[in-house]
Amino acid sequence: MKLDSDGSPAGLGPERDKAILQEVGVTKFTGQMMEYGAMIPAIQSKRATLSLSGALFIRPERCQAVIFSNPVSCEGEAFVLPASLVGKVSSYKDVAEQSLRIGVCGGCTQQKLSISAGVKAGNIVIFPDGTSGMKLLADKRIDLLAHDTATAADLQKRLGDLFLT
Incomplete structure (x- = not known):
């Protein structure tokens, strides 16, 4: 992921995430970049409602911490x-x-x-x-x-x- 000149998230992941949110009727949202290791703690502490990332691997220990959607990409x-x-x-x-x-x-x-x-x-x-x-x-x-x-x-x-x- 990268930032546009206005500071908003840009690139494949954010564009895909925006399209998915709009498809399910979510049209107003804000986002912020954070370190990968901070995404799950942000959800657990309710500082974030959801985390969108093409690179957060679904692993058993993470499934114990938060609920994942169906995968939208497969990475190696x-x-x-x-x-x-x-x-x-x-x-x-x-x-x-x-x-x-x-x-x-x-x-x-x-x-x-x-x-x-x-x-x-x-x-x-x-x-x-x-x-x-x-x-x-x-x-x-x-x-x-x-x-x-x-x-x-x-x-x-x-x-x-x-x-x-």
Whole structure:
């Protein structure tokens, strides 16, 4: 997701979410961006009525915390990485074995997958949003970035030629 010049959420997710809300008769609503790890707590504390995100995976522990709608998209895992790591990293286990610094959004599935694969806590860098993750990668403060496939593809496109060399 990204922000329009007026500060409103833009991109595939927000456009899809707006269309779905309008289809069920909800025409007046406001939104705000928040870190992934804050979405479920915001609903639980009633700071938000619902959370719309194309990248919030439906997992058993999350189903214990909130009610999910039927899925509206299906995503996988992806890494955004420099050309020097292409062919050398294809799993979280590879990240752990090579002691690479991985950027993940806080509270995301990618954080849990990193921990489960044995990535050391000191090599897991939390970022609040994709733009911040891109900045960490561009500044070489992380070696690669993990996200869902759609977001990773968008981030890679936004990085442009930065990682072609």
